[in-house]
Amino acid sequence: MTGSYHTCLLIDDNYIDNFVTRRLLESSHFAEKIIVTESPTEAIKMLDNGTVKPDVIFLDIRMPLMSGFEFLDAYDKLAIAKTGIKIFLLSSSFDPTDIKRSTDNKYITHFIHKPLTYKILEELP
Template sequence: MLPCYKICLLIDDNYIDNFVTRRILESGHFAEEIIVRQSPAEAIESLRKGDVRPDVIFLDIRMPNMNGFEFLQEYDKLDDNVKSAKIFMLSSSLDPNDYKRSTENKYITQFIHKPLTHKVLEELCA
């Protein structure tokens, strides 16, 4: 099975969530390369410097220092040639406001509840 994407960036502060999500992405052959950043600020810096050029980003909402929505505000300030990734909000949040804000954000392709599953990956690759 060929990967759907070349580079996937996973942004989540939780080590266990990153471990589980990464394993699902790898076993589902979702991307050729999976890059993990535990800090949204670090992810923005990697994007700004050009160290990472993802085709797809999985972004958590609830993170210390900078949450997912604050990441999106900083993402919006990046050069247009950097902002080509599909962004999936991957969160355990049940707050209807988080869902609403996600669906209203021009960069978010889809809101996905944790944990990520192979079924969801198949739908994203279809």
């Protein structure tokens, strides 16, 4: 994979998952810039004030204070251009309700079960 994207935003409350995913994204040259935050609230602020303009977002579902689905609700209310931004749910959840909610959400491009791998990256839509 060669730098398909300019900016990738990774939102996950787990430091170890972020470390591993970031290293994978960097070594695969997935994006020119990779921004990581453990706070979905902080991600919403960065998107809202324009400090981050991602082409792709990897979003965890189960996080304290704000879940991935709550992030998507807040994201929907942002007055930013959302066309061209791919959002991949990156989760360890096998809950059929989570999977159904992800397929029903207009912003979700694809649901990915953790861990992210090179093979999964190569097969992303």
